[in-house]
Amino acid sequence: MLDVKTRAGTNLPQADVTRLAAQVAAATRLLNMLGILDYSGHISARLPGRDALLIQPNTDSRAELLPERILTVSFDGEVLQGDDKPPSELPIHIEILKARPDVQAVLHCHMRIAIAFTMMEGVTIKPMRARSVRWESGIPVHPDPSHIKLKEQGLALAKTLGPHNAALMRAHGMVLTAESVPALLIDAVHFEENATALMQVLQAGAKPIALTRAEMDQINRHERREHHIGKLWKYYVRKGISEGLLPREWPLGV
Numbered sequence: 001m002l003d004v005k006t007r008a009g010t011n012l013p014q015a016d017v018t019r020l021a022a023q024v025a026a027a028t029r030l031l032n033m034l035g036i037l038d039y040s041g042h043i044s045a046r047l048p049g050r051d052a053l054l055i056q057p058n059t060d061s062r063a064e065l066l067p068e069r070i071l072t073v074s075f076d077g078e079v080l081q082g083d084d085k086p087p088s089e090l091p092i093h094i095e096i097l098k099a100r101p102d103v104q105a106v107l108h109c110h111m112r113i114a115i116a117f118t119m120m121e122g123v124t125i126k127p128m129r130a131r132s133v134r135w136e137s138g139i140p141v142h143p144d145p146s147h148i149k150l151k152e153q154g155l156a157l158a159k160t161l162g163p164h165n166a167a168l169m170r171a172h173g174m175v176l177t178a179e180s181v182p183a184l185l186i187d188a189v190h191f192e193e194n195a196t197a198l199m200q201v202l203q204a205g206a207k208p209i210a211l212t213r214a215e216m217d218q219i220n221r222h223e224r225r226e227h228h229i230g231k232l233w234k235y236y237v238r239k240g241i242s243e244g245l246l247p248r249e250w251p252l253g254v
């Protein structure tokens with residue numbers, strides 16, 4: 001379990017911090033299982049009330065990440081709790097969380113099918129499947145293909161992302177933002193489903209028919225995002241437990 005004393009200044013009950021760290025570890029393992037994360041990529045979670053985030057250590061395997069290994073890192077990049085280095089692309093998380101107070105969790109990954117769409121002339125990812133209304137405002141493409149290791153690079157990426165819920169990074173990867181770690185996991189699943197659907201249409205040689213504005217309005221009228229996230233979080237966590245990927249005792253709320 002996490003150290004109560006070292007995290008006592010978070011203004012959060014310790015049980016909440018422990019749960020958040022367990023969510024980060026579980027979502028990382030699940031995204032690895034789903035092929036969305038692999039040897040690289042990471043999830044961060046904002047510590048409410050603090051200019052700090054939770055994130056995994058640089059080289060810990062995404063396949064077997066442990067909650068007690070999750071670091072607390074300040075928005076200045078200082079490790080406040082934990083005895084390892086954060087990922088080198090930490091500025092992605094810091095600058096997005098600073099720029100977007102509405103965002104509680106950030107995923108950076110190198111989803112292969114998403115990257116493919118940054119390397120095709122004249123093709124962008126549009127909302128195709130019903131759940132992709134999440135990205136109805138657009139999915140900007142960040143033009144810098146290099147790894148984001150500097151504050152200035154993180155700032156530029158946050159600027160490209162703007163108010164949107166996803167951005168692609170040319171020839172490199174993508175970022176997703178959400179209101180919670182469970183929501184981030186479910187958004188990642190739906191993002192890949194949508195990109196895959198579009199790729200299947202293109203590979204069939206057909207002209208894609210994206211969702212229209214009227215269709216998205218109709219979907220949004222019946223959307224119950226919180227319920228949907230709860231349902232799918234339960235599905236994936238229980239699947240993880242039943243397959244031996246996740247320890248039953250982690251406080252994941254299902």
Ligand SMILES: [Zn+2]
Pocket residue numbers: 089108109110147148172173
């Ligand atoms: Zn990267």
